[in-house]
Amino acid sequence: MSVFFVTSSGTEIGKTFVSSHIVRQLKARGDKVLALKPVLSGITPETVAGSDTALLLEAMGREVTDENFEAITPWHFKEAMSPDMAAAREGRSVPFRSLVSFCGEAARANHDHLLIEGVGGLMVPLDETHLVLDWMKALTRETALTPILVVGSYLGTVSHTLTALKVMKEEGLAPGAIIVSQSEEAPVPLEETCAVIGRFAGGVPIVPLPRLARGEEAPDLLFWH
Numbered sequence: 001m002s003v004f005f006v007t008s009s010g011t012e013i014g015k016t017f018v019s020s021h022i023v024r025q026l027k028a029r030g031d032k033v034l035a036l037k038p039v040l041s042g043i044t045p046e047t048v049a050g051s052d053t054a055l056l057l058e059a060m061g062r063e064v065t066d067e068n069f070e071a072i073t074p075w076h077f078k079e080a081m082s083p084d085m086a087a088a089r090e091g092r093s094v095p096f097r098s099l100v101s102f103c104g105e106a107a108r109a110n111h112d113h114l115l116i117e118g119v120g121g122l123m124v125p126l127d128e129t130h131l132v133l134d135w136m137k138a139l140t141r142e143t144a145l146t147p148i149l150v151v152g153s154y155l156g157t158v159s160h161t162l163t164a165l166k167v168m169k170e171e172g173l174a175p176g177a178i179i180v181s182q183s184e185e186a187p188v189p190l191e192e193t194c195a196v197i198g199r200f201a202g203g204v205p206i207v208p209l210p211r212l213a214r215g216e217e218a219p220d221l222l223f224w225h
């Protein structure tokens, strides 16, 4: 069993996009894959189709039913805000310990791979005291995991990426790879951005992912694994 935790330098960067492609690539090899999006904000009945959870279910080849939705996304909130704020708007909170054990149990289930998509960026608060980073750290006490850092190629990404990478390394969560998913607005060529990040990444593999059209196949995103 390999466990991937897909995190990012921010929100709307490409975690779900990358995760869906990874799930499809693993399935194409004939492997059994479970993808989870345990915490989701900005979800209403009108936005279920096209949500992170729906896209991951589709990548797994599962129907988007209420039951399947709840099975991979037990904590979802209406407001499109960080989960601590979105939950507070509903008089709720994300139960950190339950979140970690939910993921830990999934890691002990019978799959070849577990992929967990985080929420927003690496330092997004889940509750009053825990960040996504703390979720990853707590989970490493239950299972070995390979963090994947997804970043964009927009102007500004180099500093955002290297900041996230430094924090991850210092916290013992060095990513297995950095996937640079080409941003819609990207004045610098993808390859040049990857080369610059690579120069400072201390050997972490850099995976360029060009802007893809709908339905277009991604290059192998796990060649480094």
Ligand SMILES: Nc1ncnc2c1ncn2[C@@H]1O[C@H](COP(=O)(O)OP(=O)(O)OP(=O)(O)O)[C@@H](O)[C@H]1O
Residues within 6 Å of the ligand: 008, 010, 011, 012, 013, 014, 015, 016, 017, 018, 052, 119, 120, 121, 181, 182, 209, 210, 211, 212, 213
């Ligand atoms: N390489 C790419 N090619 C085409 N579209 C992309 C690419 N990377 C990201 N996108 C698009 O950018 C948008 C944001 O990506 P995505 O939803 O995966 O971000 P995210 O990091 O998962 O955001 P969130 O923090 O909300 O979970 C989506 O519409 C996605 O399809």
Ligand SMILES: C[C@H](N)[C@H](N)CCCCCC(=O)O
Residues within 6 Å of the ligand: 011, 012, 040, 041, 042, 079, 080, 081, 082, 083, 119, 120, 121, 124
């Ligand atoms: C709703 C959105 N797509 C994300 N899921 C939540 C992003 C929270 C970002 C908070 C922040 O970093 O300022």
Ligand SMILES: [Mg+2]
Residues within 6 Å of the ligand: 015, 016, 017, 052, 117
């Ligand atoms: Mg997402």
